[in-house]
Amino acid sequence: MQWMALFRKEITEYWRNKKWIWVPLVFILLAIIDPVSNYYLPQILESVGGLPDGTVIELPDFAPAEVVMMSLGQLSSLGVLVITLMSMATIAGERRSGVSELILVKPVAYRNYITAKWAALLALVWASLLIGMLASWYYINILYGELSLHSILLVIIFYGFWLTLVVSVSIFYNTLFKTPGIVAFLTIATIILMSIVTQIFSHVLVWSPNNLTMYLMEMVQTGSISSDLVWTAIVTIIISIGLLIAAIIALKKKELAN
């Protein structure tokens, strides 16, 4: 099947440029850096010194749910940056160097070309998220207290939808522009803009994808999945699919115009 061939080509390419190694490792580092550094904060402060004798610093004891949010916070900032930077050239770069013309000159359907790239990226991102958050879960259980595997898996699944949206935004801009730098910039700008708009119209945009982490925190604390969380996830998926369809149409128009 054509789609499988394209998908397999992407996956082997990720092996060749070592993405299968470094992206999961970076996600692990991002997910565990806050749990570990917060745990050692008292020692770090002590060793840095400079505090007068008898200073007592009361550091809050973090609940496991709060620590999960710290890990997600790192993934939301630096993790999203990594996803954006590693995906900025996936189509744009090929269009620039002419590889995509070589591929698309054959009877390859545009939708196969784009969805295969999208699926391959998602496989990489979801695998990295899974490994990273499981590492974080391991540390939380050692350092902060018990958190059930069930709830961390739910966190991974719901948060994965948010990263799916990030990948979809990147794929969409990949089809519009040939310069990877512009793709990365616009992807980041779009995500920042979305969060600003969500904050301004917070009373209307209750199910904005940017609220996903907020509802996730609720879920970890209360242990029950709210309907807001489910609807936000559904909205996120719909927007992702919409972007994917827009990307297919955009690439078709662009390539036919050439």
Add this chain to the structure above:
Amino acid sequence: MQEIIETINWAIVTPILIIQAILIIVALIDLTKAESTNGPKWMWFFIILLVNTIGPIIYFIFGRSRD
């Protein structure tokens, strides 16, 4: 200082060090095998080795020339 080194729980810190080591080693192997990079190779060699943690990542994102 000695005290602090003793109080560190190595079961917690070792995995982080291992991950950093793997990143550096994989980046260096990739660098030696690469035919060309964006910018001089010796520059990337030092970035990977000396810039803590993000050096290898910067190399993977920006250093590899795509073709």
